[in-house]
Amino acid sequence: MRSVETLISEDEIREKVSELAELINGDYAGNPPLLVGILKGCIYFLADLSRQLHGHCAIDFMAIESYDGESSTGAVKIRMDLATNIEGRDVLIVEDIVDTGMTLSYVAELLMSRKPRSLRVVTLLFKPGSFKGSCKPDFIGFEIPNEFVVGYGMDLGEEYRNLKFVGRLGT
Ligand code: IMP
Numbered sequence: 001m002r003s004v005e006t007l008i009s010e011d012e013i014r015e016k017v018s019e020l021a022e023l024i025n026g027d028y029a030g031n032p033p034l035l036v037g038i039l040k041g042c043i044y045f046l047a048d049l050s051r052q053l054h055g056h057c058a059i060d061f062m063a064i065e066s067y068d069g070e071s072s073t074g075a076v077k078i079r080m081d082l083a084t085n086i087e088g089r090d091v092l093i094v095e096d097i098v099d100t101g102m103t104l105s106y107v108a109e110l111l112m113s114r115k116p117r118s119l120r121v122v123t124l125l126f127k128p129g130s131f132k133g134s135c136k137p138d139f140i141g142f143e144i145p146n147e148f149v150v151g152y153g154m155d156l157g158e159e160y161r162n163l164k165f166v167g168r169l170g171t
């Protein structure tokens, strides 16, 4: 097990999630979106964020695969699709982290083809240094340097997801 150095603490995450929820509540006043979580990294962020949103948000999930170890493979594929018909719905994609943006571009294009009323994106973390996608998130929690992070849902080889904070891996 490698050591993990805290990058964003549990308290900082909690505060940021509240701020994001406030922004989202303001934007969707009276008309809560369908939350589409991108598994598995979104699980804690979606759980915490959704409980601070006003109104009854429906929740669905997609599973996408684009990563192999610590670097993006560039190849994106769907492992599990939505169960919900999103046509005419206000959809909010919930991501743990947007790195190159390839996953998000792929998902956004796919969902747009299903004719939602609106499609927006919230991500807890964003790496501006490595982003080269076509779809920039509408709501961003933290911008972080271009390094690999784990915790609060994010993994390396399925480990470290259940850390309460976001950290960088030591040696
Ligand atoms: P992208 O397609 O390069 O933007 O990567 C998207 C997905 O890769 C994210 O939703 C994460 O699941 C995963 N990912 C990207 N960067 C990291 C990281 O630093 N730690 C853990 N997972 C990451």
Ligand code: MG
Binding pocket: 038, 039, 040, 041, 042, 095, 096, 097
């Ligand atoms: Mg993800």
